[in-house]
Amino acid sequence: MADLLSATLPVVSDPVTVGGVTLELVPPTSIVSLGAFAGAGRDELVGRVRAEFGVDLPDVSRAVRSSYGNVAFLWNGPTQWLVVGEDSGELFSRLQKCCGDVCALTSQGDSRTILRLSGMGAREVATRLLPIDLHGQVFSTDCVASTLAGHIPVIVWQTAQTPAYDFLVFRSFASSLFHDLSVALNGHTFSETDHYA
């Protein structure tokens, strides 16, 4: 039995574009959660991550991108971060080498699916589901929020100024969220009062 199992995507729908806004499934990425242990381990962790990735772990709800390598660290509550990188499978071992002894590392790449909403007007579509203020003065590139999209728990990460929003959602909810976002997408081109929300 040498043939590997093939991967199945959590959402079967093709990308949808309405009025310049696109909803799509982001190809699977490596995501690892990083939970800091208490006490001196915390400082040790911050130092090791700085040395390996060239960034300071954020202590507000933001994402920071590494200076070396295509890796982002998302604040995910006190003492917890999500590390998002390319799907090479090397991220986990790199982290384990870097800081595996001073924090909890848990693979989350299959747990969290990423749906991306992008294009002019993406903010207006997002306001149909998200109860948070997405105005540029308040929420801009690399801002992160743990919130609800309608009834579904999500982590929202603004990944581009355009804007683009990445919705990190539990895999089992991904189809439902894709549906809810596409309904919002179909409705948004009609509202005449949306330019500010």
Next chain:
Amino acid sequence: MSAAFGQTFRVKSGNGVDVSRTLHFSFDGKDYTGHPGDTLASALLANGVRLFGRSFKYHRPRGLLSAGPEEPNALVELRDGARREPNTRATVAELFDGLIATSQNRWPNLSFDALGMNGMFSSILGAGFYYKTFMWPASFWERVYEPIIRKAAGLGRAADEGDPDLYEKATAFCDVLVVGSGSSGLAAALAAGRAGARVILCEQDSLVGGRLRDEHMALDGKLAWQWAEQARRELEAMPDVSVMTRTCVFGTYDGGTYGAVERVADHVAVPRVGQPRQCLWRIVARECVMAAGAIERPVVFPHNDRPGVMLAGAVRTYINRFGVAPGRRAVVYTCNDDGLRTALDLYRVGVTVAAIVDSRPGGASIAAEVAAKCGARFFPSGAIVDCYGRTGVKAVLVRDAAGKAKSVSCDLVAMSGGWSPNVALTTHKGARPTWHDDLCAFLPFTLPPGMAAAGAAAGVFDTAEGLHDGAMAGQWAAVRCGFEATLPALPEAEPTSYAIHPLFHALKGLAASKKAKAFVDFQNDVTAKDVGLAAREGFVSVEHLKRYTTLGMATDQGKTSNVNALALLAEITERSIPQTGTTLIRPPTQPVAIGALAGAHRGRHFKPTRLPPTHQWAEQQGAVFTANGLWLRAQWFPRAGEKDWLETVSREVRTVREAVGFCDVTTLGKIDIQGPDAAEFLNRVYVNAWLKLAVGRVRYGLMLREDGFAYDDGTTACLGENHYVMTTTTANAGGVMAHLEFCHQWLWPELDVQFISVTDEWAQLAVAGPKSRDVLAKIVDAPFDLSNEAFPYMAAAELTVCGGVKARLFRLSFSGEMAYELAVPARYGDALARRLMEVGAPFGIAPYGTEALGVLRIEKGHPAGPELNGQTTAHDLGMGRLLSTKKDFIGSRMARRPALTDPQRPTLIGIRPVNPMDALVAGSHFLPQGAAPTAETDQGWLSSVAWSPSVGSWIGLGFLTDGPARHGEIISVHNPLAGAVIAARVVDPVFVDPKGERLHG
């Protein structure tokens, strides 16, 4: 009336109507024309239609009272088919081409209504009539009285089909929310917007301007509505300002949150594909300027509900905004200078002003001057004491200062009892407004945090003052949000006077029979006599008056009636209005469609669906699915030739017992727990001991709630030093995670431990049956040793399968057979199911669903959801001995309460009917054989049942008083719903392999 000559009451082009285009519509099957910008009300009025509907209780003919959302009379059924909307106010329904409207509450037609005779019996249909009359016998209320009353006193009919339209919900944030776009609202929005604040201006109407459109008025020498349009354009050009028309702010909620409903496509026949009909907005504002204006009060006089009796301000709206004269010959009845404007406007468009009846003494106002200018007879200190014309006003009886009555013929009565500020949004959080004698009005007193009232809503009725008041409020709102704001330059307005003198009714000295036809609440047909009767019967509290007479309880919520009713009650009970008090106004200020509240979450999308990783594969297998909380799980996998579900499920059970089956158990909660104190943490949340669990081993654990009752159970595996993975039941997965977080964050923050959910990370498949090891041997990668010695019952390991896919293997069994749970990253779950089918085929593998899973666990006596129902203890579940006495854990003290340790408590047992074919029903009660079925003889209940193919009998699990001591006894299983009693034997709850030999196989 032919359409070409139809709009005979259109006297000029109104500022809100585009007469260059014509729209066609129908009312009660008759065709009419109107123009874009018309409401259904203004278009019908232009066509000379005065009769709009029948009243709720007495079926009296009714016309328009108002020109806005406060309309109590002109309610129609709008549209037809699935889009039919009952009780639509004709005054807010925007005209569109092809609009169809029907009058309601009449039979057989509007001008002749058979139930109109209710009016003749009005002397007995007074306040509390139904309560008093239809009391006996009580059983008749639901079956006989209520259906009859509902038929007689109905409003419109809802659509029979599901709503075909889409609705959505959205959230908006701003610094300053401005409610209302009249002079004050526009000035407030300009002041805040120019300062750079994020502003949302909500206007419930389709056009901005409020009364600037309704009045014949100039600002800076230009028509007032043109200034409003100019202000709108300026606001719309600001990047962080939004003007939302057709958006009614209907409620004030906590934390500066406001509810608003945007009528996105109510003004078109059918929304475009994908377009929502309405959008429910949650607006979060740091500051709010409430400039919602005021509503004019009618005057209570006999037959004041005749079609043609209108509010004076509404008459001006029809003339100035819509270019429609609501009559040819008018009488103006007022107690203030504002009402006199109506006479001037009517005169200007060529309507004869037959008389001005002013309740104030002659010298007190400019009334005489206005009357002279309009050529109207002038009645200072006058009153209208009756009104004639069944389906439309023909004349009024005017009593002059000397008490002499004169009949004046007319087809329109324009009345003004003064203006009531629209204070609703200031009161939704519990504050009541206060009465001001000088303005004869309730004004906002305690405002919700962050709210200011401005303009007419705050009792500032003069336009120049209103502009200034609004600008100040907008400026201060912006300043409080941290902006530097200045007062904008404001247009010059002509000064106006109000000079109100209290006038609520004209009933002094009139006979009681007249009071019975003097309406206070038009929509619910409450008369002055009803208010008097309620007071005489002791309902002198305003809250009791409301409920006894139903005053203010109609869809208009008493917008035009509450103050008059209070004034009447105050007079009758010889109290002042402040002493009488006012009822609380609750949201919404205007009716909100249920569809808007539901938004996009309707049908099967009313909640999200969670799909397990093998879902696509299971669909292809033709699985039947069941909802398990949010999860959709395969219930069973039917095969060709199987005649029913029971045959399928029994075959799946036999496959597991005799060969090998597999089932997706991903839905069980999985929590990754790591940290130096992880074991100690587990030791405190579970009832049993955890400190000595070795790496590579799994243990069953039971959690209690703090009150000592069983909460959840599952297994936890030790994957490494300080690294555990906990499983929970599917139902409690989220709750247990929250419970752990609570324990860590609040009870033991000193414990160094981290958790994260891995439920969705791993596709977990149970592989169960005597051939399970043979199947797994085909996919685990060398050199992993599956032998009983290397990987015994309750072992756990991390390994790779299928040539390098990382995996976790647990030797666990819910079925009682030799079994494993194999976890792979979720993306491979689907492929793993296919691979198991392939490699398992020689061993007779088959997938099984949740139903077989249930049968297997009942056969094995494992408690699940029906047993862990929140009312059972560890002792009840037969797990009393699991409770450690050597440590403290959540619930340990409370579990020792005498009531929870009473040996007489119903305890887990197995049940087998004496006749194996007797079907058991979960929920049945246990009784001693022969005992009468009473609460006293009740000894427990049946929690789970199944047809057991392994036993060849129906079997069940349940809780029986002193159960373990009664194995072998025959008891009655009583199902009172079906009236069935089954004789059954109490047995050990483990029906299959009681010694557990197969587990270790």
